[in-house]
Amino acid sequence: MPRSTVAEFTIESVRILDEKGAVDEELVPSLSEETLIDLYRQMRRSRRLDERAIALQRRGELGTYAPAIGQEAAQVGSAAALDTGDWIVPAFREQVLYVMRGTPLHKILWYAMGMEEGAEIPDGANVMPPSIPVGSQALHATGIGWGKALRGEQAAAITYFGDGATSHGDVYEALNFAGAYDAQTVFLCQNNQYAISTPRRVQSRAETLAQKAVAAGIKGIQVDGNDVLGVYAATTEALEHARQGNPVLIEAETYRRSMHTTSDDPSVYRSDEEEAEWEKRDPITRFETYLRSEDVLDDDRIEDIGAAIESELEEAIARAKAGQSEVDPVDMFRHTFAELPPVLEQQLAEYKVMRDE
């Protein structure tokens, strides 16, 4: 029997807003001025939060912190495409998603101060807590998306993970289960080119990460992750598919412009030239240029937005520091089970005796 081709696949790539701030008019999503400004504001707020958090960490006021500098378009653009009923299942670098779903900024700082209080989720926010074990959260999103399908609800789940996570069994299992169960799930891979020090090419020989969807029988698509409009459009489309029971994997090609976490020194594994190259493709600058050209933004407006963010952050930092003194270790006993089992009651009593001595 001669050999024949039984299946063929292609991976499409999307970009709407280019590096110079020019758009492909045919593809631009129609968004109100208010929404455009909100996308811009969220990205800037995310950037400044990260910058302030890094500075606080350097002064010993925070623990390890994972900034998303450079990835704002991938995060904000995709989250902005969601309905409030859609679930967000983040990894550990998506502070802005919590803010977009109503977590006050001081709580983001509490989490970074090692306080569980910071992970508290506002009622009805439909967000999962941060997931530190890489890739493990993708399965939760499949579960939510499947649950939505079983219940006949229109909502979807979106999960976030990095390029490194695509090597993880959990991520493949999540994609595969999602396909098999018609889960209403979108997988957003932020390919920021590195998993700590490990470059994308060491992670996998696959030409794109989007094609990891192929083996699971679901759709995979690439998008310029530094193009907030492109990410918004690709996610909107993916959500439409997902709500019909057709999960989608989006690979957003972006770059982590700062360190992996505050414990990391990127100069060990990447060059100044490479960093300079990506600086030119910065998602915020690019969008700002576009909004100026559309007369949505001007110097005054930009300055106002910046000033409002600064004062909001000042207030949040002060509030975070003030709340820090209220850490009560007893909390760790209270929240392990719904009801304190006798063995923990005894350990709690033991702890209190010790604390009060």
Next chain:
Amino acid sequence: MSDSNELRIVEAVRQALHEEMVRDSEVLVYGEDVGIDGGVFRATQGLIEDHPGRVHDSPLGEAGIIGLGIGLAATGLKPVPEIQFQSFLYQGFHQLQQHASRLRSRSRGTLSCPMTIRTPYGGGIRALEHHSDSYEAGFAHVPGLKVVIPSTPSDTKGLLTAAIRDPDPVVFMEPTRLYRAFREPVPEGEHVVSLGEAAIRRTGDELTVVAWGSMVREATDAVDKTGVSADVIDLRTISPMDTDAIVESVKKTGRCVVVHEAPRTAGMAAEIVARITDEAFLYLEAPVERVTGYDVPVPMFAREEAYLPNSDRIATAIERTVGF
């Protein structure tokens, strides 16, 4: 490599790896970020330059890292993978439990898995969530695995060398908190500390304290604080355990306190108490106390001090036991 023979634990790890790679061309180091970055704790720093082709950055997947090691070992290599944090070894646990640990028994002795999995463990460094676990009891519960936890630089080199040379899989847990805590002289060149032998850090006749890893220093400090004359046993190998060292000491002292930072329920202390009641019950003059973490997920760092046993907590238990 450091020129001085006064080393920290992290440097002792590096020296042991380096020397074993020089001695045995089959030794292979790989794992997440262990190459160019030298590992997130820099334990493998410089190895990639000294041993080209034998140190590899791996894709991010713990099951893959452990599973690959089983195959590498089957080809005659001696894999020494790093799992970046012990808390992520759970993601390779099925490979460890279902394959690595029983390759020998399932192949009736024809195959083996001489893999040494190095992994930092434990709290006290203000790390992120999921970075501070101490799961030695879980690994010790797996037949066919050895579990080793050093507490000093010299032992680190000696035990790691022994682990790499051991014909069976070893989980080698390095106390993160002690990586850079202090230096001590470490023998240059060949230095092997046999697996399965505890060390006596202090000797005394009123009480036995058993600890390992980062708890050894807390236990020793507690003994010093109370002025009680105590044997302090540093278990060093969690599995197989040096039961004799514990039993002999308890027969002499009649009292015992066991310390670990892992949660209490089904922790290693429970196993140690069981062995003491098996073999030295009639010598006991007081109940054996356990000073451990609580049965809650290791809290984030704003509460971790409350969770981790410290010398004060241990001292209280010592006094209670001695005064029983």
